[in-house]
Amino acid sequence: MAPRANWKGFLRLSLVTCPVALFPATSDTEKVSFNQINRKTGHRIKYAKVDADTGEEVANEDIMKGYKVDTDTYIEVTKDELDDIALESTHTIDIDEFVPKTEIDSRYLIRPYYLVPDGKVGHDAFAVIRETIRSMNKVAIGRVVLTNREHIVALEPLGKGLMGTLLRYPYEVRSENEYFDDIQDIKITKDMLDLAKHIVEQKSGEFEPEKFEDHYESALTDLINQKRAGIRPAAKAAPKTGGNVINLMDALKKSLANERQSAPDAKAKGKKPRKAAAGQREMLLPISGKRAAKEETRVQEPKKAAKPIRAPARSKKAG
Structure with missing residues (x-):
């Protein structure tokens, strides 16, 4: 299911206008x-908005x-x-100018959005702006x-749509000096x-984001699955600390030798990296139901289950 639009309005290039959604x-x-x-009850903590003086x-x-x-x-x-002070950009994205992408300092980039035509009308005008x-x-x-703030947005074609990237203002970017x-x-x-x-x-290669794995996210998932299965998490070994680099040239030579040695091994194995496309909902053990039997083949149980640390998580909702 597609997420809800963060913003709806019009995209305008001079006199060419079309309804769009962001x-x-x-x-x-x-x-x-x-x-x-709450450690004592297991109930969720709720926050209330209170007067700082009266409580x-x-x-x-x-x-x-x-x-x-x-x-x-x-x-x-x-x-x-x-x-009253909101500008026209509340409902319209006006294209003010065109600049080379290479001139946009990466420090000014905030977050990307997808811009698409809103409804069945205006696709022709949208296509004209996109192709221009x-x-x-x-x-x-x-x-x-x-969110009640005016942002600068950089628009560029992405397939059949447009990608809009919010930009910071100069006062938001600190000087490196x-x-x-x-x-x-x-x-x-x-x-x-x-x-x-x-x-x-x-170490050179192609940019393939599907190879990236969030190791901390995987560790969190494993921890939660173990605790739900009543397995005591194993103690983590102390990390090995590297010594101080005495000779930079020796360190570079040793690094190069290690890289040359590991490169053929990686190619010979031909092992594909684990894809990080699966979200936490797919990796976490199900509570019950038909999926539980199906997921049993994905998660291996140990031969001997250790004594549970504490009682199973409470399902009672906070009052």
Whole structure:
């Protein structure tokens, strides 16, 4: 099921306009997430909005925004006042200019979105705007309002649609000078640089994101599955700490030798990396039902189950 659109409005290039919808291009819903629970009862912790002075709970309709100017002094701003200053980009993405993609500093990139025609009308206008951007080999810069804030968005063709990437404003990007000024100027010899280049060549490959595996996410999944099965998680061995590098040239030579030795082995095995496409819902053990029998072949039980650490998780909902 496709996610709900974050924004709906119009995309406009001069006098060419079409209705569009903006969808998030990324998702965190497949990651393992936790709730806070009461250690004594196992009930979920709930948070209430309370007055800082009186301690009384405040209803949503009585909550407004305030800008802090001093201790306990706030300038109150209403929703109507915010709506009054909202710009036209609240409902329209106006393309203001076209720039080369290579000129956009990666520090300004925030997050990507998918832009598609909204409804059955306007597909022709959408195609004209998309193909115009594609033919110019540039990125279209526009403005869009999300969560009451105006953002700069960079639009570029992606297949049949458009990908819009939110950009930061200059005041949001810190200068590198305050961090890099204390880095020493080191002269690297040609031999060192050549050795380092050989290491890079041994490690070079194609960008294949399906090879990436979130090792921490996998460890979380294994931990949860073990605890649900009543298995005591094994103690983790202390990590090995590497010694200080005494001779940089020796370290480079040793690194290159290790890479050359491991490269043929990896090719000979021909082992494909584990795909990270499966989300937590597929990897976690089911509670019950038909899927349980099917998943038993995927998760191997140990020969001897250790004594459970504690009672099974409570299914009672918080009151």
